[in-house]
Amino acid sequence: MIKVEHLVKRFGLRKAVDDISFEVEKGTVLGFLGPNGAGKTTTIRMMAGYLPATSGRIWVNGIDVNEDPVRAQRQIGYMPENTPLYDEMTAGGFLEFVAEIRGFRGAERSRRVDEVLDSCMLGSVRHQPIETLSKGYRRRTCLAQTLIHDPPVLLLDEPTEGLDPNQKQVVRDMIERMAKDKIIMLSTHVLEEVEAVCSRAMIISEGRLKADGAPAELKKRSASYNVLTVEVLAPAEEAAKVFGAIPDVERVEPVTEAGGKQVLRLIPKDRQSLAVGVIEAAARHKWMVVGMRSDSGRLDEVFRQITTTDDVIRRSA
Ligand SMILES: Nc1ncnc2c1ncn2[C@@H]1O[C@H](COP(=O)(O)OP(=O)(O)OP(=O)(O)O)[C@@H](O)[C@H]1O
Ligand SMILES: [Mg+2]
Secondary structure, eight states, X not given: OEEEEEEEEEETTEEEEEEEEEEEOTTOEEEEEOOTTSXXXXXXXXXXXXXXXXXXXXXXXXXXXXXOHHHXXXXXXXXXXXXXXXXXXXXXXXXXXXXXXXXXXXHHHHHHHXXXXXXXTOGGGTTSBGGGSOHHHHHHHHXXXXXXXXXXXXXXXSTTXXXXXXXXXXXXXXXXXXXTTSEEEEEOSOHHHHHHXXXXXXXXXXXXXXXXXXXXXXXXXXXXTTOEEEEEESOHHHHHHHHHTSTTEEEEEEEEEETTEEEEEEEEGGGOOOHHHHHHHHHHTTOEEEEEEEOOOOHHHHHHHHHHSSOOBOOOO
């Protein structure tokens, strides 16, 4: 388990991280979101024991990261934002070196290196000097390095940045495979990625925690949540009038009309669900509903709203 309490980091007068507290349980893939300069990297570096906190405390599986960084780091695989590697080493040689530092020797060391080369699909560049690797391969070598000691906690700072679509998918699949037995915290600017792999998302802005919850829950805060698109066989103006009179409908926007089929967008009051009311109204008028789609909301809308206003979304228990 991870526990962070009142974490603060000051650089001079500037608070890069401003009183952040949260807990994460095993089995969580936590997406860490926020605009450029929000404090994601700073938070992750403190959690990984590479940057001392100004104040506040961090525990990783019960170990205080400030008091005992070396012991805490055995629990952690940390993938930094930039890819600091030893350029003159080969990919395989570098991983052997990391395994050695982590205390593995002989057959055990080789087994672990083979395993991460395989899981990160680096077999083909094993003997290639790191300085000659493309960006995506460098990034994956960096990821392989975090996995060598099979730590229960992974802190990944933009792990899929710079990867091609196929490699992004490979990394997402790896994360999903490992998720069950670990805590994985990853920062990203790719919101689809959060929806695809994260069971929980936190949004920070100007160093403060602004939203925390399951992606589907956060999306419920977006303006488009529960907007209903209806296709109905009905007379044009009448349909708009009847649906517009449903109590939870704020307004009706006609989309298209052809051959007696109306496509309408119904905007709800207060993000209420409209489906039942619409079906009932259509039945009363003997109109056939041929299609209906309720919007599940959009994370990018929530992101913009949260990071440009004083709104806060707390995690429900
Ligand atoms: N070593 C440092 N000295 C001074 N200021 C720093 C230092 N490191 C980070 N900062 C500042 O702290 C703030 C947060 O930076 P941080 O790198 O944590 O943001 P981020 O959320 O990771 O942004 P990005 O999405 O661009 O990676 C920024 O204003 C940054 O300039
Ligand atoms: Mg960053």
